[in-house]
Amino acid sequence: MGRITSPSFITELPLRVTPKHESTILIRFEFARQLYNACLGEGLRRLALMRQSKAYQSARLIPKDDDHKDERKRAFDEVRKTHQFRDYDLQAYAATIKIGWIGSQVVQTVATRAFRAVSQYAYGKRGKPRFKGRGQFDSIEGKQKAVVQWDGKALRWGGLILPAIFPKEGRKGNDVIEYGLNARLKFVRLVRRKLNGKTRFYIQLVCEGTPFQKPKNKVGCGLVGLDIGPSTIAIAAPTHRQAELRQFCNELRKDQRKVRVEQRKLDRQRRANNPQNYNENGTVKNGAKKWIKSRNYNDTKRRLSETHRKLAAHRESLHGQLVNHVFSLGNQVNLEKLSYRTFQKMFGKSVGMRAPGMFVSMLRRKAVTAGVSVTEFPTRTTKLSQVCLCGQVKKKSLSDRWHVCDCGVVAQRDLFSAFLAACVESERLNADFARDFWQSGMDACLRVALSEAKPAIGGDFPATFGLNRSRSGSPVEVWMKTGDGRGVVASVSQRREPDKACPSSRTPPVSPAPQGCALHRGAERAVGISQH
């Protein structure tokens, strides 16, 4: 069926659009929107009718096992045919609708889009698709050699000629564009975006093949294990004796703060403009209301949507950098299969901002083109957060940030499970493998990783690192217990700003640990040593 199967990538260029062209495009986008809504409504109507039919009900009763697979499929195909619930049928329906001109192939792609939305809903993959409101339809696409065309310099769409803006000579990213322009073109898409209140148009060239690989993003060789928490990521590459623990996309906190400030401002303005719509306790009154929107309110709203857009762009770039970094460490990446939805339910806002699920899908996507194998194994069979190298299984609570076992293995929990993840083979932990790595230096490597972990911008370590004194399983006792003389830190306290009243806190910390030890250096920088 319609879905593109061969690999493809997108090259995007901004378009030069005159005000006159802009109004023409917007009128056509409006036609496309109405057509989409019509197709969506018809698709939903046909779906409902189909589901009520006796033939559909009896098709559902056919068992799903291998013996009846073909029979079941045939029955459903037949029902879809009689109720005209197929991509082709909806395209035929779209062709009968008389609206303004957008080109017959664009009509087909719009119908296909509506059909996909309905069928994903029908299969339970998505929620019920919504009708698009005015100004909510942002892209149209053509088919191969269709009315929407790319002639190498400009986009052509039924009399409109929109020249593309090429990046200047010698600018960064030119090689990416050039690579895209030389690839075989599948079809083009015209996209509208609102940037800071202004409308901009872009052409997306959907090309065949794999996207451009920048020479600096070389793929490494070996095993990599990842442990992704709601706000942290631990990476372990035992092949190269490397590990690190970082906060996931912490750079976004600043953008997030800005969003919050603007959201509050928007709320204040809305309340100030519409006091009649609120109860005395500040809640919104029931029933139909009229909302007055001031010019300042609209300005704030525009600014907020721009901030949201920037946050998303920033996040995407951070995710991309992190993916490239992971690939630079090795070409076999293992991680637990997690439900990031559950994450979001449990941890809320922080997860929403960092979007670990998006990171993982980017990891999967980029792996295909980079030639990296990404394996997601089920938590149930491996139980990495509970097992030890010696085979012991002990349940930890979420607040236990340290793995401490009777056999002498001590490690920060996230780093340890990232390390174990690297040693998972066909959905089982290869314990012998892990033990070999552990004894040949991974142990020390994880300690270094923890000591080099950077505190948050605010100055404190997140509780999940397990470095704060008040938390259970404090590393101090653990390091003392292991008693190997390395990194004996007298007391680990939260990082404090230098206290002006107390001169002793400004003197450099003294520690018995040997100079040049990475662990010691990290610990000194990060946690500071109490002198009292």
Ligand SMILES: [Zn+2]
């Ligand atoms: Zn053990």
